[in-house]
Amino acid sequence: MNEIPNLPTPDRVILVVEDSSQIRSVISKALELEGYATKQAKNGVEGLELLKESPPDLILSDVNMPQMDGIEFFKAVRQNPDWTAIPFIFLTSHSNSEDIQRGREMGVEDYLTKPIEPEDLVRIINARLYRTAAVEVAQVGQAYLDTVMVLANAIEGRDKYTRGHVERVTAYALWLAKALKWPAQHLRVLEFGARLHDIGKIIIPGHILNKPEPLSDDEWALMKKHTVAGAKMLQEIPHLRGTLPYILYHHEKWDGSGYPKGLKAKEIPIQGRILALADVYDAISTARPYHKATPHEAVIKIISEEAGRHFDPQLVPIFIKIMNAKRAQVAG
Numbered sequence: 610m611n612e613i614p615n616l617p618t619p620d621r622v623i624l625v626v627e628d629s630s631q632i633r634s635v636i637s638k639a640l641e642l643e644g645y646a647t648k649q650a651k652n653g654v655e656g657l658e659l660l661k662e663s664p665p666d667l668i669l670s671d672v673n674m675p676q677m678d679g680i681e682f683f684k685a686v687r688q689n690p691d692w693t694a695i696p697f698i699f700l701t702s703h704s705n706s707e708d709i710q711r712g713r714e715m716g717v718e719d720y721l722t723k724p725i726e727p728e729d730l731v732r733i734i735n736a737r738l739y740r741t742a743a744v745e746v747a748q749v750g751q752a753y754l755d756t757v758m759v760l761a762n763a764i765e766g767r768d769k770y771t772r773g774h775v776e777r778v779t780a781y782a783l784w785l786a787k788a789l790k791w792p793a794q795h796l797r798v799l800e801f802g803a804r805l806h807d808i809g810k811i812i813i814p815g816h817i818l819n820k821p822e823p824l825s826d827d828e829w830a831l832m833k834k835h836t837v838a839g840a841k842m843l844q845e846i847p848h849l850r851g852t853l854p855y856i857l858y859h860h861e862k863w864d865g866s867g868y869p870k871g872l873k874a875k876e877i878p879i880q881g882r883i884l885a886l887a888d889v890y891d892a893i894s895t896a897r898p899y900h901k902a903t904p905h906e907a908v909i910k911i912i913s914e915e916a917g918r919h920f921d922p923q924l925v926p927i928f929i930k931i932m933n934a935k936r937a938q939v940a941g
């Protein structure tokens with residue numbers, strides 16, 4: 610059997626800036642043992658030269674050095690927009706509170722005091738890189754969501770009759786899920802799922818979306834594809850995977866007569882059953898190309914008659930109670 614060598618992973622590079630060659634080499638050796646690659650500089654000037662070659666994943670810098678000290682080096686690093694996000698750790702002599710104070714004023718978060726044990730050094734650098742990676746993941750996730758929200762809003766803007774629909778459906782679905790005591794993380798996914806539920810309507814031409822007359826059979830068939838089309842659009846985005854049941858199943862019906870799959874009763878994921886109630890309440894209670902707005906009491910009557918046909922019969926009374934209570938709040 611071939612032995613697989615335990616090679617260091619060269620993708621994490623630490624820049625070590627330190628005037629003492631002895632300390633520099635001890636630190637570098639400890640990091641290399643842990644699988645990091647290192648670059649070494651004996652002062653800020655050399656450090657900047659190495660940064661220009663390729664930015665490292667983290668900078669570890671002494672404070673007191675000849676030519677360009679750590680403070681000047683830190684300022685120069687942060688002035689370059691390409692380098693502002695690189696984690697920066699100061700290495701300072703034992704209990705030199707003046708250095709720490711100067712660094713704090715400039716926003717340096719982390720300090721290591723010399724002499725430092727190699728294990729502590731590695732532990733702190735690992736933790737710092739882990740934290741940086743976690744923040745990056747969160748930021749990328751937020752950027753995905755922001756982008757998709759812009760897209761969802763653009764779609765709503767195309768459909769002149771449903772302006773405000775997404776906002777209201779999201780609010781109604783959230784009220785219902787809160788009444789069911791859903792935990793916060795599920796409510797957050799619900800919020801995105803509700804906002805994005807009709808995103809697949811991007812495939813529907815504007816003249817069909819805004820048609821005042823009843824749709825032809827072909828147009829109807831196309832309209833029904835918006836659930837699957839929306840799920841296909843978002844399925845490759847890991848951060849939005851939780852929204853797929855909302856997008857796919859909000860037109861399923863309890864009695865099995867809905868689409869796209871014709872699922873029945875509890876085969877329909879709860880996300881779809883909740884959103885169906887919110888979506889239909891809003892569709893009937895507001896004016897559409899093919900019907901006028903229906904008053905609240907009449908909508909409630911329709912929804913209660915549809916319990917066990919269109920809607921989950923257990924959810925209907927809870928939904929009606931909430932909608933009546935919210936209605937009374939507004940009226941009161």
Ligand SMILES: [Fe+2]
Pocket residue numbers: 806807835859860
């Ligand atoms: Fe829909």
